[in-house]
Amino acid sequence: MTAPSTPKALRIRKAAVLGAGVMGAQIAAHLSNAGVETVLFDLPAKDGPKSGIALKAIANLQKLSPAPLADKNVAATIIPANYDEHLDHLKDVDLVIEAIAERMDWKLDLYKKIASHLSPTAVIASNTSGLSINQLAEALPEEMRHRFSGVHFFNPPRYMHLVELIPTRLTDKNVLEGLEAFLTTALGKGVVYAKDTPNFIGNRIGVFSMLATMHHTQQFGLGFDTVDALTGPAVGRPKSATYRTADVVGLDTMAHVIKTMADTLADDPWHEYFKAPVWLSALIEKGALGQKTGAGFYRKAGKDIVVLDVAKQDYRPSEQKASDEVAAILAIKDPAEKFGKLRASNDPQAQFLWATFRDLFHYSAYHLADIADTARDVDFAIRWGYGWKLGPFETWQAAGWQQVAGWIAEDIAAGKAMSKAPLPAWVTDGRNGVHGKNGSYSASANTDKPRSQHPVYQRQLFPDPILGEKFDQGTTVWENDGVRLWTLGDDGVGIISFKTKMNTVNDHVLDGVQQAIDVAEQQLKAVVIWQTGEPFSAGADLKGALGLLQAGKFDDFEKMVANFQATSMRIKHSLVPVVSAVRGLALGGGCEFQMHSARTVAALESYIGLVEAGVGLLPAGGGLHELAIRAAKANPEDPFEALKKVFETVAMAKVSGSAMEAKQLGLLRDSDIVVFNAYELLYVAKKVALSLAESGWRPPMMARNIPVAGDVGTATFQASLANLAEGYFASPHDVAIATRIADTLCGGKIERGSQVDEEWLLQLERKHFVELAKTEKTQARIAHTMTTGKPLRN
The missing domain is CATH 1.10.1040.50 (N-(1-d-carboxylethyl)-l-norvaline Dehydrogenase; domain 2)
Structure with missing residues (x-):
C-alpha cells in the first residue's frame, strides 16, 4: 500500500467573516483564538460609525456565556469592517467565511459584490446550515468555483467539535484537503464530509x-x-x-x-x-x-x-x-x-x-x-x-x-x-x-x-473511537496501583497515566510517579504525563486526607504533604524531560504537577486552577513555592509586582476558562504550548518531549538565592484583604487562608529583598497547610465539598 500523498498546505494568515450576527461574530472569535488575523464585515450602520454593527458584535463577544473568546484580549485583534468602505481588506485574505442570514438571494448578491476584490488563491466558504452549496457556487465567477465549499460550524463554534465540510461538484480536492487540515489542527474541529442535501447530516x-x-x-x-x-x-x-x-x-x-x-x-x-x-x-x-x-x-x-x-x-x-x-x-x-x-x-x-x-x-x-x-x-x-x-x-x-x-x-x-x-x-x-x-x-x-487516510489524522494517536474500534494501548514498562508507565511506538518517550477515578492523586500515584521517573531515567529519553481520558487530574484525593485528619494522624498527614512536594520536585528535577499533556480539569495537585514539568502542552479547553482555598487549604504540592520562584525570576528587584496577579488567582481559587486564560492567570508559562485539537495532544506532547531531550535537556538546578517580597509584601496583601472583610466579601476564615497564602508567596516573616532557598519555601508551604488542616473550619469545608461537590463559606 502506498503512503497517502501529502496535500498542498493551506496557509491561512488572514481571514474575513461576512456577517456579524451570532454565528459570524463567534466564528470570527474562534479564528482569532487560533491566531488568525480576522476581519469581521457587516452592512454599513445607518447611524454612528459605519462599521458600528461589527463593532457592537465584537463588544458583545465579551458578554456571551459560554465565552466565545479563549482570552478576552483577543477581541481587540478582530478588525471591524463594512461593505461600503473596506472591501479592499479582502485582497490579502486567504479564507472568506460567509455567515449572513439564510436567504439565497442575499447570499448570491453578496458573492457578486465581493468576487472582484478577492485574490486568485482565496478560499471561499459558506456557513449555511442547509442551503444548496452548488446553487450558491453559481453566483461566483467560473474561475472561483473550484475554491468554494460549505463549511458549517455548530453553535457555539468554539465548543462544538463538529464542522460539516460540503463540497460542490467542482470543488478542488486540494482545497478540501487543505481546509480539512486547517479546521482539524488550527481550529480543533472534527470534520465530517456531507453531501449537498438540505440541512446536510x-x-x-x-x-x-x-x-x-x-x-x-x-x-x-x-x-x-x-x-x-x-x-x-x-x-x-x-x-x-x-x-x-x-x-x-x-x-x-x-x-x-x-x-x-x-x-x-x-x-x-x-x-x-x-x-x-x-x-x-x-x-x-x-x-x-x-x-x-x-x-x-x-x-x-x-x-x-x-x-x-x-x-x-x-x-x-x-x-x-x-x-x-x-x-x-x-x-x-x-x-x-x-x-x-x-x-x-x-x-x-x-x-x-x-x-x-x-x-x-x-x-x-x-x-x-x-x-x-x-x-x-x-x-x-x-x-x-x-x-x-x-x-x-x-x-x-x-x-x-x-x-x-x-x-x-x-x-x-x-x-x-x-x-x-x-x-x-x-x-x-x-x-x-x-x-x-x-x-x-x-x-x-x-x-x-475505512477511516480517512488524510495525513492530518496521523497526529491523532487516539482518535475518537467509533463503536467497537480498538487502538494500540502501547507496551507497559512499569506500573503500580496508582500509575502505568508505558510506551507507544519506539521513539523512547514514556507515558505516565494515572489509574484513579478522575485521575486524583493518592499515595499510590505519588509513589508511582516518582518510581516511574526513576525507571524512565534508566530506560527512556523523555516522559509525558497524559491521561487516556479527561480530566488531567481533579487534584488530591480528599477522602484519604480527611480520614487522616479526623483520626488525628497529623504526622502521617504531614508525610503525605511532604511526599506530594517530593513528587513535584522529582518531576521538575528529572534527568529526562517530563512534559505534561493537559486537557479538561487540572486542579490543585494536577495543576502543580504541570507547573513543575519541563513544559506543558495544554488543549485549548483546559480548565486549570489552584483551588485549595475553596476547601480551606492552600496549595502545598510545591505550587506556591513555584509561583514565588517565577515571580523572583520575572522581577528580581521587586518580586511583589509579579505576585499581585497570582495571589488573587490562588486566594480566590480561580480556574481558567481556557489554556490561554491560564497563561494570563500565571498558571501556565508563556513557553507552554496550546493545542486546539485535544485528539492531537499526545502527538504534540511527545514531539515536544523528544525535542527537549534531543536538544540536551538538563533539569534546573535547585535555586539557593531567591529574592522574596518578605513581611512588607504580606502586609500589603493583608491590607487589601481587610477591605474585602469589611465589605463582607470574605469571611474571617477566608482571610486567614489568604493571609497564609500571602505569607508563603512572600517568603515568610523576613525582610523584603531577603534571599531564601527552595527548601525554605517548601517548608513554609507545608507548615501553613498542616496548620490550616488542623482547624475545625477547614475540616468542615473539606467534608462539605466531598458530600455536596460545592464549596462551603464558613
Missing part, C-alpha cells in the same frame, strides 16, 4: 430526532419536563435534553429549520411531520422564543424553574423525573436487554422512548445513501454536533442490529411507525451492524470504508 438527523420526540410527546401525552428527564443523560445525551435545547437554540430558529425541511424535502416519506407543533407556533406567536426572551417551554419564576403545561395553557413547577419502571430499565447496562424491555413495557414513558428510537433508526437508515458517505459520518455528526455519547447507528448496533431491525419492520407493517417507507434492503442482509473491522458501511457504494 447533523441537522437533517438531529432535527428529525427532535421532531419525532415532539410528535411522540403529543402521542403519549407526556409533559415537556418528563420528556427532558427521559431524553437527557439517562440515554447518553446532554442535560439540556430536548425542550431545554429548543429553548437555548431559540424557538423561532427551530421553527425556521423545520420550515426549511418542509420547503426543501417535499419527497421525504416523513414530510407530513415537518411542521411546527401547534404549541410551538403558539409560543412563537406570544414572543416566548426561549432563553433569549426569558420564556419558552421553560421559564424562571424567582428561584424556581417552571414548565409549560399545554392543557392548562400556563406554567407549572417542573418535576422532571422518569417513572420507577422506566428508571429501572434505563439503569440496565446491556443495551439489547434495555431495548427489549422498553419495547415490551406498557408504561407510556417506555413506549415513548422505544418509538422515538425506532423512528430515528428508521429515518437514518432510509436516508443514509443520500446524505452521507458512511454510517460513521452520521454517527460522528450527531455525537459532535449534538453532544450524544453514541450516534444513531452505534446505538442500534449496540442494541443488537438484527433484533432491532425485526422490531422496526414489525412496527412499520403494523402502522405504528411514523412512515410506511420500507427499511432499505441492506439493513436486513444478515449483517450485525454498520461498523466493523473493515470500516463503516457506505450505503451509496454498498461497501465498508
Whole structure:
C-alpha cells in the first residue's frame, strides 16, 4: 500500500467573516483564538460609525456565556469592517467565511459584490446550515468555483467539535484537503464530509430526532419536563435534553429549520411531520422564543424553574423525573436487554422512548445513501454536533442490529411507525451492524470504508473511537496501583497515566510517579504525563486526607504533604524531560504537577486552577513555592509586582476558562504550548518531549538565592484583604487562608529583598497547610465539598 500523498498546505494568515450576527461574530472569535488575523464585515450602520454593527458584535463577544473568546484580549485583534468602505481588506485574505442570514438571494448578491476584490488563491466558504452549496457556487465567477465549499460550524463554534465540510461538484480536492487540515489542527474541529442535501447530516438527523420526540410527546401525552428527564443523560445525551435545547437554540430558529425541511424535502416519506407543533407556533406567536426572551417551554419564576403545561395553557413547577419502571430499565447496562424491555413495557414513558428510537433508526437508515458517505459520518455528526455519547447507528448496533431491525419492520407493517417507507434492503442482509473491522458501511457504494487516510489524522494517536474500534494501548514498562508507565511506538518517550477515578492523586500515584521517573531515567529519553481520558487530574484525593485528619494522624498527614512536594520536585528535577499533556480539569495537585514539568502542552479547553482555598487549604504540592520562584525570576528587584496577579488567582481559587486564560492567570508559562485539537495532544506532547531531550535537556538546578517580597509584601496583601472583610466579601476564615497564602508567596516573616532557598519555601508551604488542616473550619469545608461537590463559606 502506498503512503497517502501529502496535500498542498493551506496557509491561512488572514481571514474575513461576512456577517456579524451570532454565528459570524463567534466564528470570527474562534479564528482569532487560533491566531488568525480576522476581519469581521457587516452592512454599513445607518447611524454612528459605519462599521458600528461589527463593532457592537465584537463588544458583545465579551458578554456571551459560554465565552466565545479563549482570552478576552483577543477581541481587540478582530478588525471591524463594512461593505461600503473596506472591501479592499479582502485582497490579502486567504479564507472568506460567509455567515449572513439564510436567504439565497442575499447570499448570491453578496458573492457578486465581493468576487472582484478577492485574490486568485482565496478560499471561499459558506456557513449555511442547509442551503444548496452548488446553487450558491453559481453566483461566483467560473474561475472561483473550484475554491468554494460549505463549511458549517455548530453553535457555539468554539465548543462544538463538529464542522460539516460540503463540497460542490467542482470543488478542488486540494482545497478540501487543505481546509480539512486547517479546521482539524488550527481550529480543533472534527470534520465530517456531507453531501449537498438540505440541512446536510447533523441537522437533517438531529432535527428529525427532535421532531419525532415532539410528535411522540403529543402521542403519549407526556409533559415537556418528563420528556427532558427521559431524553437527557439517562440515554447518553446532554442535560439540556430536548425542550431545554429548543429553548437555548431559540424557538423561532427551530421553527425556521423545520420550515426549511418542509420547503426543501417535499419527497421525504416523513414530510407530513415537518411542521411546527401547534404549541410551538403558539409560543412563537406570544414572543416566548426561549432563553433569549426569558420564556419558552421553560421559564424562571424567582428561584424556581417552571414548565409549560399545554392543557392548562400556563406554567407549572417542573418535576422532571422518569417513572420507577422506566428508571429501572434505563439503569440496565446491556443495551439489547434495555431495548427489549422498553419495547415490551406498557408504561407510556417506555413506549415513548422505544418509538422515538425506532423512528430515528428508521429515518437514518432510509436516508443514509443520500446524505452521507458512511454510517460513521452520521454517527460522528450527531455525537459532535449534538453532544450524544453514541450516534444513531452505534446505538442500534449496540442494541443488537438484527433484533432491532425485526422490531422496526414489525412496527412499520403494523402502522405504528411514523412512515410506511420500507427499511432499505441492506439493513436486513444478515449483517450485525454498520461498523466493523473493515470500516463503516457506505450505503451509496454498498461497501465498508475505512477511516480517512488524510495525513492530518496521523497526529491523532487516539482518535475518537467509533463503536467497537480498538487502538494500540502501547507496551507497559512499569506500573503500580496508582500509575502505568508505558510506551507507544519506539521513539523512547514514556507515558505516565494515572489509574484513579478522575485521575486524583493518592499515595499510590505519588509513589508511582516518582518510581516511574526513576525507571524512565534508566530506560527512556523523555516522559509525558497524559491521561487516556479527561480530566488531567481533579487534584488530591480528599477522602484519604480527611480520614487522616479526623483520626488525628497529623504526622502521617504531614508525610503525605511532604511526599506530594517530593513528587513535584522529582518531576521538575528529572534527568529526562517530563512534559505534561493537559486537557479538561487540572486542579490543585494536577495543576502543580504541570507547573513543575519541563513544559506543558495544554488543549485549548483546559480548565486549570489552584483551588485549595475553596476547601480551606492552600496549595502545598510545591505550587506556591513555584509561583514565588517565577515571580523572583520575572522581577528580581521587586518580586511583589509579579505576585499581585497570582495571589488573587490562588486566594480566590480561580480556574481558567481556557489554556490561554491560564497563561494570563500565571498558571501556565508563556513557553507552554496550546493545542486546539485535544485528539492531537499526545502527538504534540511527545514531539515536544523528544525535542527537549534531543536538544540536551538538563533539569534546573535547585535555586539557593531567591529574592522574596518578605513581611512588607504580606502586609500589603493583608491590607487589601481587610477591605474585602469589611465589605463582607470574605469571611474571617477566608482571610486567614489568604493571609497564609500571602505569607508563603512572600517568603515568610523576613525582610523584603531577603534571599531564601527552595527548601525554605517548601517548608513554609507545608507548615501553613498542616496548620490550616488542623482547624475545625477547614475540616468542615473539606467534608462539605466531598458530600455536596460545592464549596462551603464558613
